[in-house]
Amino acid sequence: MELRQLLYLNILAEAGSFHRAAHWLGLRQPALSQSIRALEMDIGVQLVTRTSSGSRLTAAGSAFLSEAQRILAALDAAAVIARTTASRGSAPMRLGIAADAATGWMAKTLQAFLHGDPEYGLVVYGGSLQNLLAMLDNGHLDLCLIPFLDPVGNATTEPLEPV
Numbered sequence: 001m002e003l004r005q006l007l008y009l010n011i012l013a014e015a016g017s018f019h020r021a022a023h024w025l026g027l028r029q030p031a032l033s034q035s036i037r038a039l040e041m042d043i044g045v046q047l048v049t050r051t052s053s054g055s056r057l058t059a060a061g062s063a064f065l066s067e068a069q070r071i072l073a074a075l076d077a078a079a080v081i082a083r084t085t086a087s088r089g090s091a092p093m094r095l096g097i098a099a100d101a102a103t104g105w106m107a108k109t110l111q112a113f114l115h116g117d118p119e120y121g122l123v124v125y126g127g128s129l130q131n132l133l134a135m136l137d138n139g140h141l142d143l144c145l146i147p148f149l150d151p152v153g154n155a156t157t158e159p160l161e162p163v
Helices: 003-015 018-025 029-043 059-088 104-116 129-137
Strands: 048-051 054-057 093-098 122-127 143-145
Touching: 003 018, 003 029, 003 059, 018 029, 054 059, 059 122, 093 129, 122 129, 129 143
Parallel strands: 093 122, 093 143
Antiparallel strands: 048 054
């Protein structure tokens, strides 16, 4: 399995057809098809249903892509961290936000902020409460916004007051 195959599957799912995905990727359709088939062979399951009118992910393909997108997001975050560290001389703050702790407004505002200046020095991670707490506990997050809980592990909790 290769990283480019994960990227290709992601684009294919978005494009809805091998022809359109190959065009977006700047590849020939047979090369894309061969790459996806090789990925399916590596995994041992069919990920994409091919039809004359396009393509769609199988249930296994959707489940696989969901996990693969987390890997791709982690690689994007790693690149931001490396660029920020190189340009500022220090690593960015790593912030985790649990879905049930953040309003849609907060998540959208942070994303807009990051897109406006991706080198600012902040990397935002989303995920389940358990995953974010584990990341905080093992040092992969500097700060985590979660629903108020009693202190967990060696974390210190403090309620945020609305302004």
